[in-house]
């Protein structure tokens with residue numbers, strides 16, 4: 546058997562505690578509850594992928610994702626990892642109904658293929674931008690907690706704060722004022738995770754401007770099917786309006802761009818998988834709309850894979866790959882190329898994603 550033929554696989558739960566619950570307007574993560582997928586070749590090389598489970602956003606469950614990944618493992622066993630593109634296409638057909646599993650299986654294949662070639666995933670994707678600096682998320686909660694968190698992260702070197710809004714408007718104003726006080730002069734992104742009506746979102750942004758707060762991007766202000774609302778806000782507001790929940794497939798993005806509904810799109814591997822994510826990237830670049838690289842709640846493994854993808858292709862306007870900073874110990878090793886102030890030094894990755902699970906605790 547050739548050394549690069551896939552001969553084994555495993556799917557297991559990946560659990561970790563968080564420093565603070567990751568709360569957004571549509572729900573909350575109290576811990577990391579993802580799935581780790583591993584492929585191994587006859588020659589002893591390994592590739593790993595991570596499925597991010599965000600049931601309150603995607604409806605996908607961990608039990609179903611484990612099942613899908615076991616099926617993916619069976620489909621991939623006996624295939625040559627050198628033909629990773631063919632295998633990724635097969636997975637896209639087979640796992641389309643469970644995108645978290647699709648992303649994890651494709652991630653493991655790419656990690657494996659890059660390691661077999663002795664290059665990083667970042668290089669495999671073009672090696673365009675060597676360094677990416679992420680924002681840091683200020684989750685939904687009280688103003689005092691937001692102030693303390695923002696101050697701590699600004700002192701650590703973060704300069705862009707992505708503030709989650711949309712639970713209670715008065716509380717949102719207080720939280721945003723606290724962020725501005727703790728990090729004067731720093732950039733602010735907003736993400737409402739579908740919470741507003743279009744006119745309500747417009748009022749919210751006007752009131753923020755009155756208070757001297759001018760966000761650089763407004764992400765998913767309205768429910769995912771409110772395409773009219775997105776278009777209305779894109780026409781009326783000065784900052785880019787970015788689709789996230791509304792951009793769950795290539796079709797979604799094609800329609801958003803064709804109808805000039807939004808001026809930015811958030812790419813997440815968990816929504817699209819690697820092949821379609823690349824097509825969304827090309828479509829957005831050709832259409833002149835802005836791009837955010839985002840993620841669900843993901844450990845260093847999936848975050849570094851997203852960074853390798855984004856930096857490899859280049860041309861991303863907003864980087865939102867900060868969830869490793871919310872996780873106490875995911876058990877991942879090798880992520881020293883991600884600095885404490887949120888910079889991914891992608892040219893330091895030697896092979897594959899650059900991150901792999903350490904010895905099991």
Ligand SMILES: [Mg+2]
Nearest residue numbers: 736764765789
């Ligand atoms: Mg979002």
